[in-house]
Amino acid sequence: MSEEQAPLDDQAALQQVRARIDALDDEILRLVSERARMAEEVARVKREAGHTSDFYRPEREAQVLRRVRQTNPGPLGNEAVTRLFREIMSACLAIQLPLRVAFLGPEGTYTQEAALKHFGHSMGTAPLSTIAEVFREVESGAAHYGVVPVENSTEGVVTHTVDRFLNSPLQVVGEVQLPIHHALASRETEWSGIQRIYSHQQGLAQCRAWVDTHLPGVEQVPVTSTAEAARMAAAEGGAAAIASEAACELYELPVLATHIEDEPGNTTRFLVVGPESPPPSGDDKTSLVISRANQPGGLYRLLEPLARHGLNMTRIESRPAPQGVWEYVFFVDLLGHAEDEAVRAALAEIQEQASLCRVLGSYPRAL
Numbered sequence: 098m099s100e101e102q103a104p105l106d107d108q109a110a111l112q113q114v115r116a117r118i119d120a121l122d123d124e125i126l127r128l129v130s131e132r133a134r135m136a137e138e139v140a141r142v143k144r145e146a147g148h149t150s151d152f153y154r155p156e157r158e159a160q161v162l163r164r165v166r167q168t169n170p171g172p173l174g175n176e177a178v179t180r181l182f183r184e185i186m187s188a189c190l191a192i193q194l195p196l197r198v199a200f201l202g203p204e205g206t207y208t209q210e211a212a213l214k215h216f217g218h219s220m221g222t223a224p225l226s227t228i229a230e231v232f233r234e235v236e237s238g239a240a241h242y243g244v245v246p247v248e249n250s251t252e253g254v255v256t257h258t259v260d261r262f263l264n265s266p267l268q269v270v271g272e273v274q275l276p277i278h279h280a281l282a283s284r285e286t287e288w289s290g291i292q293r294i295y296s297h298q299q300g301l302a303q304c305r306a307w308v309d310t311h312l313p314g315v316e317q318v319p320v321t322s323t324a325e326a327a328r329m330a331a332a333e334g335g336a337a338a339i340a341s342e343a344a345c346e347l348y349e350l351p352v353l354a355t356h357i358e359d360e361p362g363n364t365t366r367f368l369v370v371g372p373e374s375p376p377p378s379g380d381d382k383t384s385l386v387i388s389r390a391n392q393p394g395g396l397y398r399l400l401e402p403l404a405r406h407g408l409n410m411t412r413i414e415s416r417p418a419p420q421g422v423w424e425y426v427f428f429v430d431l432l433g434h435a436e437d438e439a440v441r442a443a444l445a446e447i448q449e450q451a452s453l454c455r456v457l458g459s460y461p462r463a464l
């Protein structure tokens with residue numbers, strides 16, 4: 098039954114509820130505008146205090162979002178209210194200082210999705226074709242922040258990102274976790290017409306078992322990103338791409354199968370990099386890179402202070418050191434902020450043992 102056919106009583110009830118929604122929308126708009134004026138006021142105070150660049154405050158944004166989640170009365174879920182308030186803050190920040198955020202492009206990558214999840218839709222974006230370019234763009238000041246993938250729950254570390262930190266002055270200012278669902282897409286209508294599959298090497302690896310079962314023996318070609326794979330497959334007969342459904346839609350590439358990742362919980366963690374990591378938000382992580390001469394018990398001695406100060410290590414990754422054969426550097430993430438007493442004490446002790454100990458940044462934990 099359409100709305101016009103509903104009994105008159107129901108139509109009147111509907112009109113009444115919609116009038117109430119209109120009144121609430123007026124109220125919401127008034128409050129959001131008032132909030133935006135407060136953000137302008139914050140900007141004025143910051144400018145008067147001589148701050149010219151630190152309008153974006155990741156620790157404050159994390160606190161605002163945590164508070165909203167804690168006080169959320171429902172019926173909207175926490176994910177929905179987080180998205181709404183993320184966009185409100187994104188718009189409020191844009192009137193203070195329009196941000197330019199670089200990410201691993203082109204348009205349609207999972208990294209773009211992560212950047213939008215973190216900064217909202219009011220930022221200016223710079224899609225770049227490599228992780229190294231994203232770092233360079235932020236290092237040169239051409240972009241305020243950059244977003245790069247760092248690890249995947251199925252495939253592990255993104256080595257380009259961790260290695261790039263070794264010779265970059267940039268710090269970690271935030272992290273984003275994104276569930277990753279891949280699609281197989283192609284102009285071919287018959288699967289038998291698919292001769293090659295393009296994707297980022299991580300995309301190929303995350304769907305290895307699925308491809309072996311459904312497209313055995315088909316050539317797999319790694320390219321710079323999943324979105325680039327979708328763009329290429331849209332222009333080429335006989336080609337398919339493993340990419341997000343959003344990327345396939347963007348490049349008008351028909352989707353043949355969805356959710357083809359081997360692990361249903363497939364998640365990628367991204368880092369937000371910028372000139373300076375923020376002060377404590379109350380629930381933070383710290384990323385470090387440490388190393389010491391290769392001796393028996395060397396790694397144990399480096400990590401022992403973390404255990405003694407009761408710190409929770411959430412990740413450790415070893416990478417070949419830039420100089421020296423069979424020498425390693427360790428990337429460590431732990432819970433806590435470098436300004437917390439326990440972290441500060443542990444770091445001081447590690448520093449005494451280490452040939453290299455650099456804090457890459459402390460930043461709010463992803464929601």
Ligand SMILES: O=C(O)C(=O)C[C@]1(C(=O)O)C=C[C@@H](O)C=C1
Pocket residue numbers: 136139140152153154155157158161185186187189190193
């Ligand atoms: O509290 C601030 O410092 C603000 O600038 C306000 C505000 C907000 O809209 O709540 C906006 C941008 C910042 O990134 C953090 C918070």
